[in-house]
Amino acid sequence: MTGIIIISLIAIVILFLGLYKLDKAIVPLAVAALLAAITSYALAWNTNIYYFNNMLFVDNFAILFSILTIATTILILLLSPGYFEKISSNVAEYVALILFSLVGVLCMVSYNNFSMLFIGIEIMSISMYIMAGIRKKDLASNEAALKYFLMGSFATGFLLFGIALVYGFTGSFNLETISTLVMESGGQAAALFVAGILFMIVGMSFKVSAAPFHFWAPDVYDGAPSLVTSYMSSVVKTASFAAFIRMFIVAFAGVIHIFTPTLWALAAITIIVGNVIALYQDTFKRMLAYSSISHAGYMLIAILALGPDSGNAIFYYAVAYSIASVSAFAILIKVKALKNSESFDAFNGLAKNNPKSALALTISMCSLAGIPLTAGFFGKFFIFTIAINQGFYWLVGLAILNAVVAFWYYFRVIIAMYMKSPSSDEKIEYGFSYKLVLWIAAIATLLFGLLPGILSGLL
């Protein structure tokens, strides 16, 4: 909670720093504020405090996801020096918008009342609508902004209609009150209530880009500037999933059996659509966009197989996925700047000129694909374990099959880097903070891949 206040205030301060042309101070100040926020969340461990008349409940689940999203944002901000300056001189506004968006994320992961969920989602989304369109003259960026905006508010409409119906049935927005009522009804639910939850599932599926509500995601991820895409595909996605699963863990755990077929179908379609279409992509960025859809499918399995370990499984998956995707986008940004292309061919022979960045990208691709010894493997492993324990054998079989198919497109870029010859001898130059991010990402991926116990027992 202190974290939310720190970040909001510093974001406003940063807006004013921009007015007084103190651009040098912006990123250091933002990173310092985020570190302070992480500390404040870490100090709240195991305290389980309610804030604002039970609107927010900062339990360990909320703390873990808050720290993950804040840490990912730090990594992304460390990549930003030199990136936003090329787009326009409004750097302070961009950083401030990212921080505002993070405030929304923090509300989403610790909400205990549906009004907080709605406000959190909107604070996060409205900032991202702007960030998607910061390249004002670029038509792709314009299109991404408009599409993201229209689809995002469309989804919010569904979510709100669901919330209204649930409110009509239960008479409360409070998750725990709703949960008590659900438990008292003994697994039976009125049509109005079921319809309400279905509408909420549709709204959240839009937000996490689960098929068949995914169609906006590839275009938005493709059209938005790469650094913004990395934020959207890591922090925004993690937060949406945290909010999604929190809804079921706290409020609707008693009636989830009604929605098993729905979630089953959502997960299966999402995994298949994401993986199959990713096979046919020519550009690395669009491939990452479709792969992020398939990852949404894997994480949906954890919601479907709801149990005491679900939160932990999704957290581990989100950690692995966020770190790997930030480092993949970091290298994409540099390759794009060098070759002015986002296709797979742009990565040809990267290993010859830049062996270290090729290695970092290889590690992140292996983690996304779920190769053992990387964090991504245990992410998938935990989710499949809880699904098998609950008897979803067919779905897990399908997911494993698709994970194998996914090797093909992840390895395409690795093959391009190591097997093909480079078109020129230019080397990519990295700044200090850039190197730091890549090192942190690579080490964290390997560390969590070798010692999963560090994170898996926390929740």
Next chain:
Amino acid sequence: MESNFLPSDYFPIVLQLLAAIGFVGLTMLATHLVGPKRKTKDKLETFECGIEQQGDARAPISIKYFLVAILFVLFDVEVIFMYPWAVNFREMGMQGLMEMFVFIGLLLAGFVYIIKKGALDWE
């Protein structure tokens, strides 16, 4: 929740609707029949309070209007949060007042930012 209203209770509304439509229809018919018809070029033009008309009404207007209008909408709507506070002013006491100060302070910070950014400068 039994409804206490019969369909016949809506009769006054129907009556008023009929009166409204009837008045409009009757006036239009009457002026059509009674009024003299002299069609000249000037009379067929769009009437703009006597001034000669200038181009299409859909001409693009300055983006400055848009910016001011949007900012107005933003600040205007925030006032709705003051209604519940004003109604419960006494019950909420000092704490409510402080919270409202924080809220207004944040809005004010935004307003100062807008002014400094020059969004309200017309030239």
Next chain:
Amino acid sequence: METIVQNIQTVPLNNYIILSSVLFVIGVLGVMIRRNAIIVFMSIELMLNAVNLLLAAFSAFRGDPAGQIFVFFIMAVAAAEVAVGLAIIVMIFRNTRSIDINFLNRLKG
């Protein structure tokens, strides 16, 4: 104050649910069918207002003010959305001189 709530309650709750569902569906269809970005945007606002009506009705029938406070939040957030959305549409209009949704098919694959 009591009389307003009583007046609202003279109409059965089902009628409110049906009315707001119909408004919501009109909004959804508008988003799917219309090609003008502004009209799509208006349809989304219609969806939000259908929700507002539903919340207000539930709130009045249950005698619980939380629903009406939620309506306030939806209105305030919708205003922020309008600001951002119109700004995006204006940005696109400057670049393409059109606000047709068919503009949204440049990115493919």
